[in-house]
Amino acid sequence: MKTNSFIHNYLGEQLPYKSSILEIGGGEGTAILKVNHRDVTVIEHDPEYLDQVEGVKYIHAPLTAYYNEYFREATLWYDPSKLQGLPIYDAIIIDGPKGTQGRGGFFSNLGLFRTELFIFDDVHRIWEFRLAGQVAKHNRTEMILHPAGKRQWFGVVKGHRDAPLS
Ligand SMILES: C[S@@+](CC[C@H](N)C(=O)[O-])C[C@H]1O[C@@H](n2cnc3c(N)ncnc32)[C@H](O)[C@@H]1O
Numbered sequence: 001m002k003t004n005s006f007i008h009n010y011l012g013e014q015l016p017y018k019s020s021i022l023e024i025g026g027g028e029g030t031a032i033l034k035v036n037h038r039d040v041t042v043i044e045h046d047p048e049y050l051d052q053v054e055g056v057k058y059i060h061a062p063l064t065a066y067y068n069e070y071f072r073e074a075t076l077w078y079d080p081s082k083l084q085g086l087p088i089y090d091a092i093i094i095d096g097p098k099g100t101q102g103r104g105g106f107f108s109n110l111g112l113f114r115t116e117l118f119i120f121d122d123v124h125r126i127w128e129f130r131l132a133g134q135v136a137k138h139n140r141t142e143m144i145l146h147p148a149g150k151r152q153w154f155g156v157v158k159g160h161r162d163a164p165l166s
Pocket of ligand 1: 002004023024025026027028029030044045046049095096097098
């Protein structure tokens with residue numbers, strides 16, 4: 001379940017230790033992020049996975065119903081009212097909610113997030129691939145595909161630190 005180590009290695013190469021990382025969907029891998037980067041924040045819906053790593057800031061955002069025409073199969077996402085006023089991050093990892101719950105709500109709420117580096121885990125799966133593609137299209141750029149391992153693909157999309165908040 002944890003973010004694949006290819007992403008941790010990639011971020012370690014791209015960003016210095018002092019970087020700020022927002023991880024959407026926490027778990028065992030959060031501890032690795034905290035070792036590699038000083039400033040880690042996690043958005044998590046499940047109380048079981050909150051406050052697992054010392055020094056990490058956890059935002060509890062329960063899943064709530066939403067609708068997006070493009071991502072019709074995904075009907076739940078984090079409550080956006082819990083995600084207002086987030087700062088600019090050096091990188092944002094999209095690894096939650098679970099693939100079975102769907103991640104399309106990230107696209108509906110893209111205006112909440114500001115970073116130069118969006119990292120989409122699990123883009124070997126069609127809905128995650130489409131999500132990364134939609135964000136890339138929105139940002140007028142392309143998703144750079146990292147086809148690592150058998151099922152450890154991730155996608156990188158450049159963002160804009162100063163994108164207006166919605
Ligand atoms: C893909 S996991 C996120 C994994 C996390 N990014 C990591 O590197 O450990 C997505 C969601 O599954 C849940 N989860 C985390 N660890 C889990 C585990 N070991 N088994 C089952 N569910 C888990 C959490 O609610 C999390 O938000």
